[in-house]
Amino acid sequence: MLVSALCAMLGVAPVWVSCLLFAVAGYALLWLFSPLTTIMIATLTAIAVLSFVKPHAGAGSAVIAFVALTANNMQNNLTASNIVGMIIICLCPLSLGFGLNLLLARRQAAAALKQRLDREHTARHLHDTISNDLAYMILRIDQASHRDPPFDQNQYQRQLADLRAIAATALDHTHQAIRQLEHTDGPSTHIVQSDGETDKQVEQQRKRLDDIIQSQRQRLKSLGFQGDDILGTFDQPLTDDVLDLLEGMLNELYANIAKHADPNVWYAVTVSFDQRHVIVSASDALKDAGIQLGLGSGLERYRAIIESVSGTFAVTDDSGIWSAEITFPLCRRL
Known part of the structure; x- marks a missing residue:
């Protein structure tokens, strides 16, 4: 009945709430059969979670857990093999949390690097296209301002058409930069091309x-x-x-x-x-x-x-x- 109720909540409750309830229910069921085992599993889970969220807190919790296990076994014959076993028990969740934390950090660093490279590429594209288009337009305007206006109406219209074409090119490059900023690259795939396709691409x-x-x-x-x-x-x-x-x-x-x-x-x-x-x-x-x-x-x-x-x-x-x-x-x- 408990499992059925929890499954029914998946459709209405947030995912994290459902996962938390499943975890609590699981520990409750374990507690009914073996309280000590439940405490041990909960402790190891806490160490793994703390190591992932806050590595220093995870390391501290692992030390505390090792001290508690050692104190609990002091009344028995504490052998070297028992100590090694307790160390391994504490290190396993600690290593898992640290590993996941390191993996997440690397992914975040890779994402930040990709974002920085994309911004640098976009900045270079803006400089090499739009700014150069506008600089060329300024040069043409300066050139025209130092000359007498053409008496030929057709020549005057050609000059205006040239300037308009430059402005249109700059606008097109602006749209390209905007699309580039909005574009998210997917995974790249390598496609084997035939000789005909290769020649066509080269051309x-x-x-x-x-x-x-x-x-x-x-x-x-x-x-x-x-x-x-x-x-x-x-x-x-x-x-x-x-x-x-x-x-x-x-x-x-x-x-x-x-x-x-x-x-x-x-x-x-x-x-x-x-x-x-x-x-x-x-x-x-x-x-x-x-x-x-x-x-x-x-x-x-x-x-x-x-x-x-x-x-x-x-x-x-x-x-x-x-x-x-x-x-x-x-x-x-x-």
Whole structure:
């Protein structure tokens, strides 16, 4: 009857209340048959729970339980085997509670690390897309403000259309960042692809990279720049981490050229691949040769990421000529 009543409460009572009632009922039934056994089981359960919730309190309760067992057995012949047995009895629930506490702490630490990495990724995405889009728009507006307004209405409309396209791109990147913040990654699975699927994925990834380069090239061209933009070929699909890093770094390199380089001097950006590495090179001339240009916050973040996976990020600034040589592994998780 007691078990039936408890089962009936599962539908109306909270889960923790039902579990507590089941535990109390179980100990009550044990008490009817063996009070000493019930006390022992309840003590061991308390040690395990305290060790899980508060490890120091659990250790203290285990010591108290050992002292109580020792005092209870003092009237009998207390042998070394009895002492070892009592130690094991107290250590088992203590170890169980400690182990569960450590497991929970590791899971919480892993969740906190993932959250921090997601935030850093989102911050990098915001910097590399939205802020660069807005910076380019400011450059175009500044360029237009220093020139006489065009008498040709069609040319004026084209300028407005260009600025509107930049704003639309920034808005689209904003929506992407919002979706990224709302998205919860599920468990990743490895899917074996056929040769045809592999070639298709390689072509899609190369097109994504080429679209970024051509878009940035067009932006620089509208600001009066001329240069070389070279994208090499790769045989195997890039991992999502590598592709994401490469896309963001290209956007940042081109944004730096637009902000700091001299449009009257040729620039160059090349991306090549070998069997194990991605190699990115960039060079341009500074607007003012007397200014020493560092990396800035954007590229500095990329340097930290690349060096953390055993990559290299070498920058030289010689007589106003700025260049960067960047190498990072193809198969490392970033």
